[in-house]
Amino acid sequence: LLDKNGRVIGVLAGQPRDDSWELTVSQACAAMENARERCIFKPSDTHHRRGIYSCLAVGVSYGGGQQEPGNLQHSKTNQQELRALLSEPAIKRLAGFGSSILCHYAPKVHEVYANTKASLKRMHPHLVWNFHNSVFAATTFNLGPATVTFDHTDNGNFASGMCSITALGNFNPVAGGHLVLFDLGLIIQFPPGATILIPSAILRHGNIPIAPLEKRLSFTQYVAGGLIRWVEYGFRTEKAFKKESPAE
Numbered sequence: 001l002l003d004k005n006g007r008v009i010g011v012l013a014g015q016p017r018d019d020s021w022e023l024t025v026s027q028a029c030a031a032m033e034n035a036r037e038r039c040i041f042k043p044s045d046t047h048h049r050r051g052i053y054s055c056l057a058v059g060v061s062y063g064g065g066q067q068e069p070g071n072l073q074h075s076k077t078n079q080q081e082l083r084a085l086l087s088e089p090a091i092k093r094l095a096g097f098g099s100s101i102l103c104h105y106a107p108k109v110h111e112v113y114a115n116t117k118a119s120l121k122r123m124h125p126h127l128v129w130n131f132h133n134s135v136f137a138a139t140t141f142n143l144g145p146a147t148v149t150f151d152h153t154d155n156g157n158f159a160s161g162m163c164s165i166t167a168l169g170n171f172n173p174v175a176g177g178h179l180v181l182f183d184l185g186l187i188i189q190f191p192p193g194a195t196i197l198i199p200s201a202i203l204r205h206g207n208i209p210i211a212p213l214e215k216r217l218s219f220t221q222y223v224a225g226g227l228i229r230w231v232e233y234g235f236r237t238e239k240a241f242k243k244e245s246p247a248e
Helices: 021-038 076-087 089-105 107-123 225-232 238-244
Strands: 011-014 054-061 138-144 163-169 179-181 186-188 195-198 205-207 216-222
Touching: 011 089, 021 076, 021 089, 021 138, 021 163, 021 216, 054 076, 054 225, 076 089, 076 138, 089 107, 089 163, 089 195, 089 216, 107 225, 179 195
Parallel strands: none
Antiparallel strands: 011 195, 054 138, 138 216, 163 195, 163 216, 179 186, 179 205
């Protein structure tokens, strides 16, 4: 997707030309469905501003009152399930594909993410990162069983960046599950196994409902804008930066 000046504002990446990808997607979906059965969800994990479905986020973030970047926290049970998901080879492959697509189509964004990750690893070695093969700092497992999002933006994400979304499930992509980009007036078929990159912090997006008994899950990766600012401010808060470096 290009704007009027030819700049990339979205990528309909599809999937790799690899016969094993279908198996990867099936294994990732099965792992996420199994995790959903074992996790313990709070009401805010199942009924939220993005929709009515189960979801859990994991990884490195900064915002919401945090004094410095840290790992998103969960109960012991959920933490174990999330770590197991992150170790799944199929999930790792989804993560690597999303990151490689970002590198190919938005290399400057990829560079910002990679440099931010490297800087944070150097200054905050205690942080635990989701994947070695991805520059994204955080992941949300949208566990369904019917992940259909409302019209929304992800305003905590880096505004100038992109997030990666991979659709999973057994829904009919001709009849439902489309990605709707409200600001652009676009409705895009989004079949299971496909990956799309969008600037989710600034572009309103959502999904068309799927049929009863169908299932739709999704795997998303992103970087919180607060992480970028933390590094750019010299590993300190905006308040501390303005106080200590008023002329900058």
